[in-house]
Amino acid sequence: MLSCAGFRAGQTLSKMTTMRIPWRTLTAKSWMASRWVYRLHQLELTGRPLDRVWYFAYGSNMHESAFLERRGMRPLDSRIGRLEGYRLRFNLEGRPKGKAAPANICPDASAEVWGVLYQITGREMLRLNATEGVPGGRYRPNWLNVEDADGRLVQAMTYMAEGNADDGRPSLRYLSLLREGALAHGLPEPWVRFLDSVEPAE
Numbered sequence: 001m002l003s004c005a006g007f008r009a010g011q012t013l014s015k016m017t018t019m020r021i022p023w024r025t026l027t028a029k030s031w032m033a034s035r036w037v038y039r040l041h042q043l044e045l046t047g048r049p050l051d052r053v054w055y056f057a058y059g060s061n062m063h064e065s066a067f068l069e070r071r072g073m074r075p076l077d078s079r080i081g082r083l084e085g086y087r088l089r090f091n092l093e094g095r096p097k098g099k100a101a102p103a104n105i106c107p108d109a110s111a112e113v114w115g116v117l118y119q120i121t122g123r124e125m126l127r128l129n130a131t132e133g134v135p136g137g138r139y140r141p142n143w144l145n146v147e148d149a150d151g152r153l154v155q156a157m158t159y160m161a162e163g164n165a166d167d168g169r170p171s172l173r174y175l176s177l178l179r180e181g182a183l184a185h186g187l188p189e190p191w192v193r194f195l196d197s198v199e200p201a202e
Contacts, residue, residue, distance in 0.1 A: 034126055041135035049123040054156035056081050056146045058088060058115035059103035060174060062181025067118070071131045077119035080149040080187060081156065087111035090170050090198070091163030092138065099201040101168030103178065104161050114191040116181070117148055117156055125157065132159060172200035 031049050038045040047053070060066040067073050087108035094100025105113055120128070132139050139159040146156045170178075179195045 029126075031123070031126070038135055043135050043141065045126075047122050049121065049126075051122045052076060052119055053122055053125055054146070054154050055118045055120055055125065055128065056083060056115055056144070056156040056158040057118060057181075058083070058105060058113050058158065060177040060181070061118075062116045062185060063177040064181075064184070066177055066181075071128060073118070073120060073124060073128060075118040075120050078185070079117050080185060081115050081117035081146045081154075082148075083113040083115065083144060083146050083158070085109050085111070086113045086144075088113050089163055090167045091165070092161055093164070093168070094171070094174070099169075100171045100174060101201070102170065102174065104163045105158070106160070106163065114182070114187045115158075116185050116187075117146060117154065134159070138162070169199055169201040175200050 031045075035045045057067065061071070067075075083105070085107060086105045088111075089104045089106050090101040091106075092102045092104050094102050129135070129141060134141055138161040140161065141157050142160050143155055143157055145153045146158075147153055175195070175198060179192065182192050182195055
């Protein structure tokens, strides 16, 4: 945990809370500092900033408004991806509580998850992690073998979290990002129909 020696005793908790995002963003700009911070959270940061890596998006990051605009990513390549042995879940607690349930994936040998493979640099991956609360948030990055549209396996980073036993309902706005992103990237029709069948929160 980084030192808080620079904070005065009179500062409020709310003010300290507002410092968390800039701290994580600033750390993401330094590869060496990030290695140290990741190690503190029992995560390994390998490679170099300009190395090309694959990221597998199965949630809102499939949509350009989330991935390109809000997160500021500039992928070098993108393609359809299929992750075998995992199931798409909506078992995380979102905001407002009880009316939002972000996407998650959990191991399930009988299932598969379709999404988008993005090729980005290691430095962009750090920045993406920071926007997803990594390290220290609920998501943890995992490196898994994902099959692309040509049947080739690529090792890609994706996010997983400890979820609830039961699924909730995602908000209609969030679910629309998944549906529109899946259509825009040409994901298989059965997967699009599956997303259409998910009931949003009221």
